[in-house]
Amino acid sequence: MTNRVRHFDVIIVGAGPAGTSCALALKDSNLNILLVYKESFPRDKICGDAIGGRSIKSLDKFAPELIEELRSFGKKEFISTTRFFIDNQKPFNLYWKNESYCIKRFDFDALLLKYAIKNVRTLTFKANFKIDYVVKECDKILVGNKSANTYYSANIVVAADGSQSFLAKQLIDLQLDPFNYSAGVRAYYSNIDGTLPNQTEVHIYRNNMPGYLWIFPLGNNTTNVGFGMLSSEISKRKINLRKSLTQIISQNPQLKERFHSAKIEGDVKGFGLALGSRKVKLYGNNFLLIGDAASLIDPKSGDGISNAIESGLISASTIINAHKIKDFSKESLKQYKTDLYKKIGSELLISTIIFRIATYLPFLIRIVPSLMRNKWIRELASRV
Numbered sequence: 001m002t003n004r005v006r007h008f009d010v011i012i013v014g015a016g017p018a019g020t021s022c023a024l025a026l027k028d029s030n031l032n033i034l035l036v037y038k039e040s041f042p043r044d045k046i047c048g049d050a051i052g053g054r055s056i057k058s059l060d061k062f063a064p065e066l067i068e069e070l071r072s073f074g075k076k077e078f079i080s081t082t083r084f085f086i087d088n089q090k091p092f093n094l095y096w097k098n099e100s101y102c103i104k105r106f107d108f109d110a111l112l113l114k115y116a117i118k119n120v121r122t123l124t125f126k127a128n129f130k131i132d133y134v135v136k137e138c139d140k141i142l143v144g145n146k147s148a149n150t151y152y153s154a155n156i157v158v159a160a161d162g163s164q165s166f167l168a169k170q171l172i173d174l175q176l177d178p179f180n181y182s183a184g185v186r187a188y189y190s191n192i193d194g195t196l197p198n199q200t201e202v203h204i205y206r207n208n209m210p211g212y213l214w215i216f217p218l219g220n221n222t223t224n225v226g227f228g229m230l231s232s233e234i235s236k237r238k239i240n241l242r243k244s245l246t247q248i249i250s251q252n253p254q255l256k257e258r259f260h261s262a263k264i265e266g267d268v269k270g271f272g273l274a275l276g277s278r279k280v281k282l283y284g285n286n287f288l289l290i291g292d293a294a295s296l297i298d299p300k301s302g303d304g305i306s307n308a309i310e311s312g313l314i315s316a317s318t319i320i321n322a323h324k325i326k327d328f329s330k331e332s333l334k335q336y337k338t339d340l341y342k343k344i345g346s347e348l349l350i351s352t353i354i355f356r357i358a359t360y361l362p363f364l365i366r367i368v369p370s371l372m373r374n375k376w377i378r379e380l381a382s383r384v
């Protein structure tokens with residue numbers, strides 16, 4: 001290590017929704033922040049592109065102008081309904097109470113980042129810089145890229161580097177657990193018949209549980225179509241997700257008909273989802289884990305953006321407080337875990353129970369359409 005090491009108050013690794021939200025919420029803190037990102041922006045991110053109501057609501061509190069910008073952004077679809085198709089039974093709808101959108105992550109993440117760079121005065125953004133070196137020192141953490149021979153240190157390092165987090169492996173020795181990890185593939189299609197404006201679709205088949213196929217409209221005759229499943233089941237049943245996606249579409253009579261004139265735009269691409277059905281260590285001396293790096297994806301739905309944003313925003317108040325009292329120890333940073341679970345803990349627990357039932361008792365999925373005829377259950381399920 002030959003270069004001089006520049007010191008920051010906070011280094012955030014990863015500029016997805018978690019890292020960028022954390023930077024945004026540090027706007028008035030006056031802290032010196034470095035946000036590093038391994039690629040250049042804007043970039044594609046493999047996702048279903050559904051931005052749930054809680055994401056919009058939380059961001060609206062911190063950055064109302066950003067949400068205004070999103071509302072007037074052309075290439076997106078406002079979502080009010082999800083139509084569920086379960087094992088070829090009569091479909092049912094859930095109507096969402098909060099403002100939700102489908103928008104390509106290429107656009108959403110870029111809007112978020114552009115807003116943070118413009119509004120967080122003390123933020124330095126460094127793209128095309130992949131962190132491959134992390135060392136804990138007594139009162140700080142050092143991160144860097146070995147081949148660039150460039151290193152930075154910080155009082156607090158925030159791991160926001162996603163589902164295959166390098167930092168989580170180094171800092172808390174987090175290993176991938178196939179019982180709490182899913183894989184998903186997605187493709188963009190045009191010309192699918194029968195997609196309705198403002199409506200996403202979820203198709204669940206008992207043979208493919210725990211998992212589902214989604215059809216999410218993005219406006220302008222473009223649709224995000226994908227299929228995801230629990231990793232342990234994928235290995236047990238030797239499933240090829242890319243093949244399964246096209247097989248489900250070609251074998252289901254209704255879908256086959258609807259995809260008759262559809263055209264795939266680009267490749268079918270896949271990535272992993274670190275599910276919040278297991279609790280991982282969220283903090284330690286001089287570091288915090290947020291978003292997918294902290295395994296916070298809702299296990300029943302695969303919605304990870306909401307908890308990524310929530311954890312980013314909540315982590316910022318712990319970071320600000322730790323700097324006020326000049327204490328970056330794990331005892332001081334524990335507040336993040338307390339605040340985060342207060343906000344999302346009970347919902348994650350309920351989702352985990354539903355997800356475990358779907359894993360071990362998949363036949364119960366058949367009773368869901370009947371349950372949804374009950375107004376109270378339907379109301380409960382449509383809360384977000």
Ligand SMILES: Cc1cc2nc3c(=O)[nH]c(=O)nc-3n(C[C@H](O)[C@H](O)[C@H](O)COP(=O)(O)OP(=O)(O)OC[C@H]3O[C@@H](n4cnc5c(N)ncnc54)[C@H](O)[C@@H]3O)c2cc1C
Binds near residue numbers: 046163305
């Ligand atoms: C197929 C699929 C479909 C999904 N569909 C949905 C959906 O419809 N709705 C939803 O809410 N969620 C969905 N999710 C989950 C959602 O994508 C994630 O929960 C969300 O992106 C988490 O945000 P994040 O900021 O924690 O991580 P990310 O968005 O993954 O951002 C982390 C960033 O850090 C960068 N990075 C990684 N390593 C390094 C490094 N060493 N150095 C520097 N930078 C690094 C990465 O390039 C990455 O872009 C889906 C996930 C998958 C895989």
